[in-house]
Amino acid sequence: MDAPAPRSKAEISGGAHTKREHDSAHKHVTGSADYIDDMPEPAGTLHGYLGLSDRAHAKITSLDLDAVRSADGVIAVLTAEDVPGANDISPSGRNDEPVLATGKVLFHGQPLFAVIAESRDQARRAAKRAIISYEDLPHAIDVRAAMDAGYRMVTEPMKLARGDVDAGLAAAPLRLKGDMRIGGQDHFYLEGHIAMAIPGEDDEVTVWSSTQHPSEVQHMVANALGTVSNAVTVQVRRMGGGFGGKETQSNQFAAIAAIAAKKLNRAVKLRPDRDDDMIITGKRHDFVVDYDVGYDETGRIHALDACFAARCGFSSDLSGPVTDRALFHADNCYFYENVRLVSKPMMTNTVSNTAFRGFGGPQGMLGGERVIEEIAYALGRDPLEIRKVNFYGGPGRDVTPYHQTVEDNIIERIVDDLETSSEYQTRRAEIIAFNQTSPVVRRGIALTPVKFGISFTATWFNQAGALVHVYQDGSIHLNHGGTEMGQGLNTKVAQVLAEEFQVDLDTIRITATTTGKVPNTSATAASSGTDLNGMAAANAAQQIKTRLIAFAAEKFHIPEDQVVFEPNHVRVGNELMPFGDFIKLAYLERVQLSAAGFYKTPDIHWDRASGKGRPFYYYAYGAAVSEVSIDTLTGEYQVDRVDVLHDAGRSLNPALDIGQIEGGFVQGMGWLTTEELWWDDKGRLRTHAPSTYKIPLASDRPKIFNVKLAEWAENRELTIRRSKAVGEPPFMLPISVLEALGMAVASIADYQVSPRLDAPATPERVLMAVERLKALAADDETSRI
């Protein structure tokens, strides 16, 4: 150990805070990344298909499945009677969501039976042959109809209150009221739902499920089979998109595939057609927001009273926490001196709505931003001024409606930086001048901020596990409880691990998520994947490193601080050993090279009944400026330019984070513009395929799209390498698109009337808003075309 040690390479490749491509990028582009439907099927695999109700609300008077059973290739037909355990997949524990409906149907498209056949095509054709008779019951499809019909709420509503709202409203110099309709949204993950169940010995079954929540699928499958969790293994390597749509909605497909597989003792695969996927599975909640706001001439809000009523569908699913999160975000970046926010999670005869990126937060925030917009037009001012007047500030102006103090506020700096870099003021002036002389095409610009709370509001979900093995040859196997749906979670967690061990990223192999390796996991949701699983993986690595250090110190008789992990090497005293050699040595000396890591988020607590606590560990911030043009003859529009400045803390992987922001932005833009869910008077969803439900295309993306991370930002909390969650927050940045459209519309009445553009602002809604303002401005010669 005398010779001077050779220097190791200066840096590992693919460590934390570096731009790395998605770990599966190479496989994605060559078509060799396997999704569940691509996996080789076990010999004799059967295929399932679901038979759906064609009534929105009815008693089933008879279910005649003889013709289904006798169809070509059919092996079995399952109904609720074939569910060996509990006929329930309700994630809220309310027992309000059957695997297969009995007696009554509560929405159009509710699964009633499953056909299992030799081929998917046979199962699908057979399912059409059922003869079902119903006795129709009255149905209520939307929130207002449900309230009028006296429908119940699917879960207890929540109330957040601070100050004296009635007095505040009464005393405020100015006051206005209004309402806003906010549409729902289909996830439109490109890979639809799918499950493949492979029966095992005794009561065992393995289910490959396209799910964000393998542990819940495991529990639901066990419950439906009437067995315990240790009999069920759920696995997922990757999803072709999730966005919240695979948080609870995978349960049904997995449960049915597992029931059939156990009953028939053959592998069973269940994959609905796209239309059925969109009909059977829940979506983003639609909301109706009623608001009453008291404010003054400066635009400062004195009191806000608002009700957020949501279309929850026939069951509770996640509607409780979703509507809660709407209230948690109704303040966005603004301090409300006196406030009362209440939720109304209404039951409706529609599919049960569920998680979707932002989890109610976007709808809450949009309601809050509508209030700002209303005040601005009522005062004839730029909404940005009103925003600034209401930003959270120092003591006295830093407490949220749920009594958490905002301690990490950076919104002013974000907004100032963006206002300057995007040349907001100059462009706004130029646009107003343009509108004065342009009869048909009108333009608009808006800057909107985002503050989004990070943590599951169900505090116990804020935990995670990871399993790390270092093999004798120095290669590393990484497994954690999170699921990969495109967000790059696996890449980021692997980067964290690479950094811990100081090895190149390609030393680490990422493996499929499975309930057999990491138990009791939380859904990969609430943007928490990296925060939680990255920490758990780091913890596992640290355990192994501690053992390695102790071993080397003892073996080479050196102090522990002389054992240092350097890039792809370990320095032991003066000697620099390649990582693999060092590990081999440790193995021979019988060092345990495997560890289960664990993490739980500190410092958070929440008491729903009193509406007080610290539900969020920290907030992520961002802002966007959007500029649009509209055609006032047809309502058609285009997003001309978008500038984003977003806070990802100390980004673990700036390339992937920018990808989340761009993707989240365009997805959010779709929600607010062209994506419209449309039910007919029979309660049938008629926009249930890409032919009728229009998500953005390449030619809809902002024509100029500048996205930047706030490079100075750093999480003040001790998150994984001071990064911040980035999955959901950017989804709300395109509220600026809606408001820019609003401004273009408002130009019709010289910006003196609130455009009140509801979402989604389809060309039709834009034109109708233009018409409304034209009618109001009819006396004003100058605003006529």
Add this chain to the structure above:
Amino acid sequence: MAQSHRTFIRFLLNDRPVELSGFAPDLSLLDWLRINQRLTGTKEGCAEGDCGACTVLVGRLDNGILTYETINACIRFVGSLDATHVVTIEHLNRPDGALSAVQQAMVDNHGSQCGFCTPGIVASLHGLWLSDPEPTEADIERALQGNLCRCTGYEPIVKAAVAAAKTIPSEDNDRLVAGYATTIATLTDFADGARVTIDSERGTTFLPADVDDLADIYDANPDATIVAGSTDVGLWVTKHMREIAPVIFIGHLAGLQQISFDETGVTLGAGVSYTAARGALIAAFPQMAEIWDRIGGEQVRNMGTVGGNIANGSPIGDTPPPLIALDASVTLRKGKARRTLPLEAFFIEYGKQDRQQGEFVESIAIPALDEDAFFAVYKISKRRDEDISALCAAFHVTTDAQGLVVSARLAFGGMAGTPKRAPTAEAALIGQPWSWDTIQIARAALAEDFQPLSDWRASADYRMLSAQNLMIRFFLETCGAPVRIERHPALAEA
């Protein structure tokens, strides 16, 4: 002449020839690739031609020239692939197995997140890369109109397309270029001009030898389904599980793909795809560019035909309104008998056209525009590209030396059960000066002509109001006023 006859089809799949018989007439290429061949790189996202996850390239010979086009494997029937080269994602890497220029650029620009759309996107961009050495942003967006990505927001994908264009396709970096000569030889050999008949449990598939053979086969099997591009019929199968046998495929018939273009106008064979028609049509009627590139996505335009768009009788097809406004005529054929009628007369009522059993559309003739005629076509849809029209409007007005309107043909889709003219509004124009006041009167008169429906694409009110407002747009544009939002202004004139 005695015809040769085959009972199998043959085509190239990636690097190997395939011979198939006994398959069902409604077997989709996607199912065959994924289930029968276990080529699982090509994905199913919708099974209706709208998402592009299933995009593959199909090469075919056109007068000895081999061209590759993107298509949707989910709605393309295997029976239509005789004498083609089907290329899937598994064959799009470089001959040495390394990533292609497109694939590498997608990786470098972070163009995939969940990756499910990616094979289809790579296929679409590969098609662009092969055919367009210097794509503009507009070209790239057009090539991606048929591909949905829910994760990335498209920005990195567009950047990847720009980056890929820096590499020129060559024998070293592309399997298709490397195989060009042998592929031409093989496909020439395959295209032997034989009639093909395939019997299966699920019915018979016919591939007529030529147009006369088609006439004979259809005459003998008047209950058969004619399949041209299958962009409608494909969905009858994948979405409605309709039985379509027996099937007569016509997409391969050169005799239906003739395009003639001179000063009298344009004549299109019924089997001309949107893509093939584009050049001549837009040269003759530049205003058609507005809708042409907004019909479906690139894959749909590569497959779908104008003949099919007319024959299907849809009230919301995009070609009938402009063709009616231009006074196009359609030639139908049954056996040896032909008849020609104004296109307008072809659409009788919803679901009913003037077409006899065993009669097929052979060609469409569009008379040239008068030099000083005003003509425009507009399409209104919720999403600008790859969306079915809420409303399609085509206006064709001629005026005399005094500026009085001599003729007016205002045709609309989406306003009634068939594509239809607006007689009251037209009457309000005839003999009047072409002026703002006249347009206002005609605009009001339109309310007499139609009672549109409300559905998920648009409400009745919106349809009527925007139809009326499009008349204003038309008037303003004839006065030279720029009144439209253009995403790529400089490139609007293709």
